[in-house]
Amino acid sequence: MSTINDVAKRAGVSAMTVSRVVHHSGYVNQVTRERVERAIVDLRYVPNALARSLRFKQTKTIALILSDITNPFFTTIARCVEDTASEQGFSVMFCNTDESVDEEADYLNVLLQKQVDGVLLVPASISPESVNRLQAHSVPVVVLDRRVPDAQVDTVRCDSETGAYQLTRHLLDLGHEQIAVLAGPETVSTSIDRVNGYRRALLEAGMPVDPARITFGKFTQTRGYEMAQKALAVPSRPTALFAANNFIAIGAYHAARDAGLRIPEDISIVTFDDLPDGFVLDPFFTVMTQRAQEMGKRAAELLLARLAGSGPAEVQEIVLPCELIARKSSAPPVRSS
Amino acid sequence: MSTINDVAKRAGVSAMTVSRVVHHSGYVNQVTRERVERAIVDLRYVPNALARSLRFKQTKTIALILSDITNPFFTTIARCVEDTASEQGFSVMFCNTDESVDEEADYLNVLLQKQVDGVLLVPASISPESVNRLQAHSVPVVVLDRRVPDAQVDTVRCDSETGAYQLTRHLLDLGHEQIAVLAGPETVSTSIDRVNGYRRALLEAGMPVDPARITFGKFTQTRGYEMAQKALAVPSRPTALFAANNFIAIGAYHAARDAGLRIPEDISIVTFDDLPDGFVLDPFFTVMTQRAQEMGKRAAELLLARLAGSGPAEVQEIVLPCELIARKSSAPPVRSS
DNA sequence: CTGTTAGCGCTTTCAA
DNA sequence: TTGAAAGCGCTAACAG
Numbered sequence: 001m002s003t004i005n006d007v008a009k010r011a012g013v014s015a016m017t018v019s020r021v022v023h024h025s026g027y028v029n030q031v032t033r034e035r036v037e038r039a040i041v042d043l044r045y046v047p048n049a050l051a052r053s054l055r056f057k058q059t060k061t062i063a064l065i066l067s068d069i070t071n072p073f074f075t076t077i078a079r080c081v082e083d084t085a086s087e088q089g090f091s092v093m094f095c096n097t098d099e100s101v102d103e104e105a106d107y108l109n110v111l112l113q114k115q116v117d118g119v120l121l122v123p124a125s126i127s128p129e130s131v132n133r134l135q136a137h138s139v140p141v142v143v144l145d146r147r148v149p150d151a152q153v154d155t156v157r158c159d160s161e162t163g164a165y166q167l168t169r170h171l172l173d174l175g176h177e178q179i180a181v182l183a184g185p186e187t188v189s190t191s192i193d194r195v196n197g198y199r200r201a202l203l204e205a206g207m208p209v210d211p212a213r214i215t216f217g218k219f220t221q222t223r224g225y226e227m228a229q230k231a232l233a234v235p236s237r238p239t240a241l242f243a244a245n246n247f248i249a250i251g252a253y254h255a256a257r258d259a260g261l262r263i264p265e266d267i268s269i270v271t272f273d274d275l276p277d278g279f280v281l282d283p284f285f286t287v288m289t290q291r292a293q294e295m296g297k298r299a300a301e302l303l304l305a306r307l308a309g310s311g312p313a314e315v316q317e318i319v320l321p322c323e324l325i326a327r328k329s330s331a332p333p334v335r336s337s
Numbered sequence: 338m339s340t341i342n343d344v345a346k347r348a349g350v351s352a353m354t355v356s357r358v359v360h361h362s363g364y365v366n367q368v369t370r371e372r373v374e375r376a377i378v379d380l381r382y383v384p385n386a387l388a389r390s391l392r393f394k395q396t397k398t399i400a401l402i403l404s405d406i407t408n409p410f411f412t413t414i415a416r417c418v419e420d421t422a423s424e425q426g427f428s429v430m431f432c433n434t435d436e437s438v439d440e441e442a443d444y445l446n447v448l449l450q451k452q453v454d455g456v457l458l459v460p461a462s463i464s465p466e467s468v469n470r471l472q473a474h475s476v477p478v479v480v481l482d483r484r485v486p487d488a489q490v491d492t493v494r495c496d497s498e499t500g501a502y503q504l505t506r507h508l509l510d511l512g513h514e515q516i517a518v519l520a521g522p523e524t525v526s527t528s529i530d531r532v533n534g535y536r537r538a539l540l541e542a543g544m545p546v547d548p549a550r551i552t553f554g555k556f557t558q559t560r561g562y563e564m565a566q567k568a569l570a571v572p573s574r575p576t577a578l579f580a581a582n583n584f585i586a587i588g589a590y591h592a593a594r595d596a597g598l599r600i601p602e603d604i605s606i607v608t609f610d611d612l613p614d615g616f617v618l619d620p621f622f623t624v625m626t627q628r629a630q631e632m633g634k635r636a637a638e639l640l641l642a643r644l645a646g647s648g649p650a651e652v653q654e655i656v657l658p659c660e661l662i663a664r665k666s667s668a669p670p671v672r673s674s
Numbered sequence: 675c676t677g678t679t680a681g682c683g684c685t686t687t688c689a690a
Numbered sequence: 691t692t693g694a695a696a697g698c699g700c701t702a703a704c705a706g
Contacts, residue, residue: 049450051699113386250615278587388683
């Protein structure tokens, strides 16, 4: 690994001159420049970005902290984030927290030490702790997908409350009266908002909200399976399940099937998050889709704008609409009367 | 952002003492230690990893270069890589090349400058250039998923040739005699190996290998669609399509459907890569699965072992077996006789 | 047009 | 048990 000094020595100039050649800055005599360039090639010189960053206090690196990159929703976001970042010369580190606040805190430590320029955060909880920590260290953050109500922070997310409201309305309109919700962790804003949207739809329709029909758990298949199993095991079985995300829905699907239920004849299932185009040959689930691509892109752009000092003056809260796609997993309930 | 010197000043000690406290190294008087610790907390001191790395020539960061993290096969790998790396205190940067050799080279430059400790590479081509470049700079590399025949480099991949052979055999055993292959880029070893496996199966069965039945393209849905369209448009239509990966298969599926063909009645489709468990409610494709998880884990472990200096002496080539899962997309051809 | 000095934040080495 | 000096690789600011 040759350094700028090695190059300087070989070219018979000072390190400063090499620096100028490398960065095309300031005046350098044509002949000198060529000598330096030859030395650079000869020595396979690659500038050390660490040294540069140490001076400039700029690493040209951002971090993306999310729960699980394996979830196609987050995969899509990650892809768009990386595209946007690399276009502007930034690298992206990614971290999977699995919704663990502790993991998140650990990652934050590492990232702070590594001096990342900014962070895109899908927070594991509504608590403002992580955001506060970053802000205390003057590291720009953009919160993605979720709300952190007690922090003044840029946020890019979809409108979960309204989405959930509409998804529930869809079921109500079909004639369902017994709808169970299978949500994610109670500490995550998307869970909360989706349950709230569900509540609002019921109340507005003048229907009772039965707390026993609401389950918080995790955004995973396994947990979705368990939650559905429980929800289906009650005396007056619900006629519809509202899954708070795609993984829960898949778990619920299998639970329903294993319980001998046909979908949608015996039970309807609706969910948030669609699978990317084409993954599924014959899309089945009625879903409330979120614009994952746009979220990733806009969040990254906002963060990069902040880093460039060109962002808007006020804290931004960008809330994108969701869209209902009715498919085969929902249908009117079969009246038992 | 307070520095070690700020802490030292506040605690009335030297920077060295602070360093010793932070890293629990060397002797520090209990009373002094406590004073320093208080100062650290008061100032919210976070050690600057850049400065440390500059001295140690170790960034505790690795890079994962792949074609497209959006492909579930690579998503799975990425997840396992990050898990393994973070367990050992390493961060992961990820880069999407979209199979572009130029993109790959650009990323390599950035990563070299950023002094990543090691690289996991899914190379965009069989050419040894990228590997050579990294090795010339003494950056350990592990090649993932693909071969780089002309380089001496650790590799973790699946046995594409044998997998393709078996997948083709599967079709031959069903009675197919007109099988078209839809492959990825001709510069990627997995494309080449899969076409070779196909060839071997045909030859071994004493069947002619018709070059017109072999198409190279890209590992994408769109391209899969186009390739299938062409393959189906010939006078003696094939009775089976062998897609070299999941995305191509999905494209091919739609092309076949759009051409009014039923699958598998009118045409069989088989492919490499399965979708992760549960993504698909009712798995349809006959696939040759690759152990993505194991690949990611083992590649990361191997790289980390190299970084720790504890790796095996020889260059490793780890080749994992593939597994055939016969499902609904393949069936015996309908004899037109 | 080119070079020198100093310092980014940290730690190794040696001395006290 | 603690500290001072020197240097990792780079560049801003100034001098020549």
